[in-house]
Amino acid sequence: MRKALVALALTGVAVLGTATPALAHNVLISSDPANGSSVAAGPAKISLTFDQYVQGADVNQIAVTGPGGGQWAEGPIGVVNNVVTAPLRPLGPAGKYTVGYRVLSADGHPVTGELTFTLTTAGTGTPATVDAARSPGGSSSAAPQSSSTGVPIWVWIAGAVVLLAIGLTVALRSGRSVEEKN
Numbered sequence: 001m002r003k004a005l006v007a008l009a010l011t012g013v014a015v016l017g018t019a020t021p022a023l024a025h026n027v028l029i030s031s032d033p034a035n036g037s038s039v040a041a042g043p044a045k046i047s048l049t050f051d052q053y054v055q056g057a058d059v060n061q062i063a064v065t066g067p068g069g070g071q072w073a074e075g076p077i078g079v080v081n082n083v084v085t086a087p088l089r090p091l092g093p094a095g096k097y098t099v100g101y102r103v104l105s106a107d108g109h110p111v112t113g114e115l116t117f118t119l120t121t122a123g124t125g126t127p128a129t130v131d132a133a134r135s136p137g138g139s140s141s142a143a144p145q146s147s148s149t150g151v152p153i154w155v156w157i158a159g160a161v162v163l164l165a166i167g168l169t170v171a172l173r174s175g176r177s178v179e180e181k182n
């Protein structure tokens with residue numbers, strides 16, 4: 001019995017010890033337009049594909065910044081499993097467009113990144129007046145994001161299991177009545 005508890009405690013410690021590296025954040029695996037690509041006409045939308053599903057959340061954002069700082073993404077952001085999309089306005093000046101994103105990983109952490117594509121032929125569009133595409137129902141850009149950086153609940157559960165196991169081990173070690181029953 002004691003051996004089992006110690007083993008359980010050690011397992012819990014091992015799980016906690018490897019929690020951070022084992023739970024990888026979402027990684028962008030492809031996009032449309034592709035990073036570094038050139039397009040002759042502005043695409044209707046930006047599409048980002050991740051290695052794991054993305055959580056639908058207000059923190060999801062995609063901003064597309066064009067030459068001269070104009071903003072070209074226009075919400076709402078769509079999330080379907082591991083693909084996040086943002087509608088684009090018809091693009092304007094030729095040049096480099098930077099796609100910046102922040103999405104909520106499957107593990108509950110926000111991840112950010114950016115990629116670029118080049119518009120080779122100027123379009124007739126004009127930039128947006130809002131600064132980024134947002135999730136449906138997304139609140140203002142001033143919304144607090146503290147809740148998205150919390151430790152996943154299972155870490156607390158694993159920690160509680162470890163503490164319980166250690167507590168039981170100590171109790172068994174010092175508890176005479178329990179020893180006599182065995």
Ligand SMILES: [Cu+2]
Nearest residue numbers: 024025107109
């Ligand atoms: Cu994470």
